[in-house]
Amino acid sequence: MKKQKLIIIGGDAAGMSAASKxxxxxxxxxxxxxxxxxxxxxxxxxxxxxxxxxxxxxxxLIIRTPEQFKKKYNIDARILHEVVEVDTDQNRVLVKNSxxxxxxxxxxxxxxxxxxxxxxxxxxxxxxxxxxxxxxxLRSGIKINEFIENSKPKNAVIVGGGYIGLEMAEAxxxxxxKVSLINRSEEIMNTLDSDMGKTIREAMEKLGVTMYxxxxxxxFEVKNNTVSAVxxxxxxxxxxxxxxxxxxxxxxxxLKNSKIALSEKGAVKVSRTQRTNIRNxxxxxxxxxxxxxxxxxxxxxxxxxxxxxxxxxxGKNILGQKxxxxxxxxxxxxxxxxxxxxxxxxxxxxxxSLGIDYITATIESKTRxxxxxxxxxxxxxxxxxxxTGKLLGGQIIGEEGAAKRIDVLAVALTNKLTxxxxxxxxxxxxxxxxxxxxxxxxAARKLIGNQ
Amino acid sequence: MKKQKLIIIGGDAAGMSAASKxxxxxxxxxxxxxxxxxxxxxxxxxxxxxxxxxxxxxxxLIIRTPEQFKKKYNIDARILHEVVEVDTDQNRVLVKNSxxxxxxxxxxxxxxxxxxxxxxxxxxxxxxxxxxxxxxxLRSGIKINEFIENSKPKNAVIVGGGYIGLEMAEAxxxxxxKVSLINRSEEIMNTLDSDMGKTIREAMEKLGVTMYxxxxxxxFEVKNNTVSAVxxxxxxxxxxxxxxxxxxxxxxxxLKNSKIALSEKGAVKVSRTQRTNIRNxxxxxxxxxxxxxxxxxxxxxxxxxxxxxxxxxxGKNILGQKxxxxxxxxxxxxxxxxxxxxxxxxxxxxxxSLGIDYITATIESKTRxxxxxxxxxxxxxxxxxxxTGKLLGGQIIGEEGAAKRIDVLAVALTNKLTxxxxxxxxxxxxxxxxxxxxxxxxAARKLIGNQ
Numbered sequence: 001m002k003k004q005k006l007i008i009i010g011g012d013a014a015g016m017s018a019a020s021k022x023x024x025x026x027x028x029x030x031x032x033x034x035x036x037x038x039x040x041x042x043x044x045x046x047x048x049x050x051x052x053x054x055x056x057x058x059x060x061l062i063i064r065t066p067e068q069f070k071k072k073y074n075i076d077a078r079i080l081h082e083v084v085e086v087d088t089d090q091n092r093v094l095v096k097n098s099x100x101x102x103x104x105x106x107x108x109x110x111x112x113x114x115x116x117x118x119x120x121x122x123x124x125x126x127x128x129x130x131x132x133x134x135x136x137x138l139r140s141g142i143k144i145n146e147f148i149e150n151s152k153p154k155n156a157v158i159v160g161g162g163y164i165g166l167e168m169a170e171a172x173x174x175x176x177x178k179v180s181l182i183n184r185s186e187e188i189m190n191t192l193d194s195d196m197g198k199t200i201r202e203a204m205e206k207l208g209v210t211m212y213x214x215x216x217x218x219x220f221e222v223k224n225n226t227v228s229a230v231x232x233x234x235x236x237x238x239x240x241x242x243x244x245x246x247x248x249x250x251x252x253x254x255l256k257n258s259k260i261a262l263s264e265k266g267a268v269k270v271s272r273t274q275r276t277n278i279r280n281x282x283x284x285x286x287x288x289x290x291x292x293x294x295x296x297x298x299x300x301x302x303x304x305x306x307x308x309x310x311x312x313x314x315g316k317n318i319l320g321q322k323x324x325x326x327x328x329x330x331x332x333x334x335x336x337x338x339x340x341x342x343x344x345x346x347x348x349x350x351x352x353s354l355g356i357d358y359i360t361a362t363i364e365s366k367t368r369x370x371x372x373x374x375x376x377x378x379x380x381x382x383x384x385x386x387x388t389g390k391l392l393g394g395q396i397i398g399e400e401g402a403a404k405r406i407d408v409l410a411v412a413l414t415n416k417l418t419x420x421x422x423x424x425x426x427x428x429x430x431x432x433x434x435x436x437x438x439x440x441x442x443a444a445r446k447l448i449g450n451q
Numbered sequence: 452m453k454k455q456k457l458i459i460i461g462g463d464a465a466g467m468s469a470a471s472k473x474x475x476x477x478x479x480x481x482x483x484x485x486x487x488x489x490x491x492x493x494x495x496x497x498x499x500x501x502x503x504x505x506x507x508x509x510x511x512l513i514i515r516t517p518e519q520f521k522k523k524y525n526i527d528a529r530i531l532h533e534v535v536e537v538d539t540d541q542n543r544v545l546v547k548n549s550x551x552x553x554x555x556x557x558x559x560x561x562x563x564x565x566x567x568x569x570x571x572x573x574x575x576x577x578x579x580x581x582x583x584x585x586x587x588x589l590r591s592g593i594k595i596n597e598f599i600e601n602s603k604p605k606n607a608v609i610v611g612g613g614y615i616g617l618e619m620a621e622a623x624x625x626x627x628x629k630v631s632l633i634n635r636s637e638e639i640m641n642t643l644d645s646d647m648g649k650t651i652r653e654a655m656e657k658l659g660v661t662m663y664x665x666x667x668x669x670x671f672e673v674k675n676n677t678v679s680a681v682x683x684x685x686x687x688x689x690x691x692x693x694x695x696x697x698x699x700x701x702x703x704x705x706l707k708n709s710k711i712a713l714s715e716k717g718a719v720k721v722s723r724t725q726r727t728n729i730r731n732x733x734x735x736x737x738x739x740x741x742x743x744x745x746x747x748x749x750x751x752x753x754x755x756x757x758x759x760x761x762x763x764x765x766g767k768n769i770l771g772q773k774x775x776x777x778x779x780x781x782x783x784x785x786x787x788x789x790x791x792x793x794x795x796x797x798x799x800x801x802x803x804s805l806g807i808d809y810i811t812a813t814i815e816s817k818t819r820x821x822x823x824x825x826x827x828x829x830x831x832x833x834x835x836x837x838x839t840g841k842l843l844g845g846q847i848i849g850e851e852g853a854a855k856r857i858d859v860l861a862v863a864l865t866n867k868l869t870x871x872x873x874x875x876x877x878x879x880x881x882x883x884x885x886x887x888x889x890x891x892x893x894a895a896r897k898l899i900g901n902q
Binding site: 329371372404406 | 464494496497500505506511512614744754755756757759760776777779780781782783784785786791793795820821822823824852854855856857858859861862863865866868872874875876877878879880881882883884885887888889
């Protein structure tokens with residue numbers, strides 16, 4: 001029997017999770033990974049810390065090199081190979097070798113698309129200028145660092161006040177740059193409700209970030225093909241370096257002419273087995289859609305956790321095992337200055353837009369017993385369905401020890417717990433860790449009183 | 452209609468939670484609380500930190516005074532009043548006023564028994580000597596402090612290597628005492644499996660605690676009615692102060708001649724509504740039994756969280772609301788030196804003794820991304836049912852940021868999650884908080900591989 005061939009497009013979290021899973025259970029199948037950049041399997045989430053200097057070398061962010069994949073797993077990961085076309089009728093992909101400037105067709109029996117995402121930027125004037133960076137690949141992180149070292153920019157403008165924008169704002173402050181941030185909506189962190197985002201904005205302002213709210217990027221001005229200013233609908237802001245923090249969009253441009261179905265946002269449509277509309281083609285990670293267990297809708301999210309999990313599920317299904325990825329509840333966490341910020345499930349504004357009749361409560365508590373040294377502030381907001389008391393979502397802002405409590409709410413959402421169920425949970429307590437009622441339970445108690 | 456009268460015996464967590472709940476929804480009922488000590492509503496769990504000096508005054512441990520209960524809730528909390536007999540035929544209790552040395556009967560319509568627990572000590576010679584202390588009431592904490600100040604003990608012996616024994620060992624080390632600990636079984640922390648307890652023992656030995664394992668308390672020696680040595684089955688250990696850390700037993704001696712049913716261990720037997728075998732008598736907190744949701748057996752545990760929760764449930768049922776306390780999954784957490792220690796569900800040894808066919812795996816990971824500064828060690832052990840993969844229990848040892856992850860496993864147990872369910876959970880990830888796969892998921896992935 002002819003040896004089967006699996007081609008994987010993209011050599012980071014989803015692709016390499018799938019590749020490793022397949023190899024562990026099938027020593028025969030040929031596995032070829034085409035990766036556009038120079039790197040496989042790295043932590044893109046670590047880039048802000050590499051820029052700030054908290055992580056000293058980019059190598060520390062690399063989990064496994066192509067050589068290690070070859071040696072340990074017999075996986076043929078070819079870097080600097082970009083797939084530019086997929087032909088599902090003939091089961092082949094067109095590959096551009098950017099080192100040798102060659103191009104060739106490679107056939108497959110099974111195909112996994114795991115090309116990840118890239119920093120979104122609207123199609124404005126000069127968007128391709130030097131000094132404008134997204135933060136979605138290790139290569140971009142290294143380039144930012146080189147640019148800072150070589151061009152010594154003084155003024156940084158961050159476009160967008162989400163996780164990445166804020167992490168990068170802090171990193172560039174640490175590097176000694178003057179940092180401004182423009183944000184389209186009236187409050188930063190639109191991954192939270194605006195009452196929660198305010199705390200973070202004020203902390204960042206205190207740290208020295210100049211915030212421009214309700215301002216929209218119009219275009220960039222350049223000098224010698226390098227960015228010199230960000231022009232908004234209200235003003236022109238001097239910029240020697242620009243970081244794009246307006247979210248991530250799936251890397252699927254090369255699929256436009258293929259028969260693989262994409263969502264409106266360009267994400268690959270997949271079933272719960274991570275299979276696309278084509279029988280022998282799967283997709284996983286930041287280039288694919290996922291399912292939101294609370295809103296019960298298809299959902300696009302760009303997260304390392306989801307990439308790893310969907311990669312493994314794709315791998316299992318490629319092996320012929322019938323498994324599914326149930327979906328996500330929309331959990332996210334981020335550290336900004338001394339603040340920890342987390343959310344899961346639906347925000348209040350999301351519940352509202354879905355037409356759900358909800359109740360909400362916000363409480364202030366402490367991360368430890370009130371009398372224990374270094375008890376830090378924590379603020380918890382919960383949203384629940386009015387009629388049933390079923391949890392819909394939670395948001396946490398606080399200092400050290402606050403954010404990871406979101407995980408209790410994430411498990412609660414997955415299991416459709418009510419506020420009373422949350423109050424009844426046997427959560428751990430000792431004075432160095434929590435008040436007797438954990439802050440998430442204090443919030444549930446307050447909210448159940450509102451019912 | 453005659454005003455109803457609720458009598459509550461015991462003015463700490465369970466009793467006062469019930470009292471407050473009842474008062475919030477019934478402004479008419481008369482509420483009298485008889486409390487043996489001088490204090491109401493305090494954090495007994497904070498005592499080791501009061502002894503070590505981390506908490507500077509005993510007042511910081513008090514949540515509400517009798518005056519505050521009177522003023523804010525119209526609850527008549529009478530301190531230094533000990534109930535010595537309960538007569539359920541005539542609906543009355545015999546009360547000893549230890550200040551005025553008087554005794555009187557008080558009638559009730561409804562009765563709540565919330566007398567808590569006390570440090571267990573076998574009935575050995577000289578157990579009532581000065582210098583021997585349990586750590587279950589604020590009064591005992593204050594007395595320990597006074598004894599240390601006045602008698603300046605040099606040698607401390609801790610009897611028992613559980614949470615309280617270890618917390619007190621650390622506290623007394625901080626106070627400058629020479630500390631020995633005797634432990635009956637072959638490893639300390641029998642709330643964990645012995646492979647996990649070893650780490651903590653070694654850390655405490657490094658800190659300077661002398662450990663005597665597999666040694667049993669035989670009796671105490673005294674000089675001038677003050678303890679001078681602890682005699683074990685193997686040796687005599689010089690002791691100027693002794694701390695009892697052999698667990699807690701319910702304060703129910705005064706019920707021995709009543710019609711209220713007690714368990715073999717002396718805990719008040721209650722239904723899920725916290726009602727005793729007598730129609731108008733409830734019980735909650737450390738004096739009552741609870742239900743273990745994993746072993747499906749009645750269970751005695753002494754914990755502030757359970758006291759608060761069962762107190763509220765008792766209060767609701769006293770109000771005539773039909774609510775139940777589902778039970779606990781056996782969650783506990785503790786900080787010893789720089790180590791955080793947590794457990795939930797069944798230990799391996801407990802699963803074994805219940806005759807369950809289980810699998811187990813232990814992993815070492817980090818509390819943050821491996822490259823992020825200050826990533827600390829974390830060790831997770833999971834136990835699952837072999838056939839179904841259903842989680843049975845988890846244990847965590849690690850440094851800062853490790854222990855609270857036990858809560859995810861506690862919610863998982865409550866909801867009967869399998870290892871695959873745990874792997875699928877949408878837990879929060881960012882480099883300052885976790886590896887991409889949270890350590891509890893890494894453990895689940897390893898264990899599912901063992902299935």
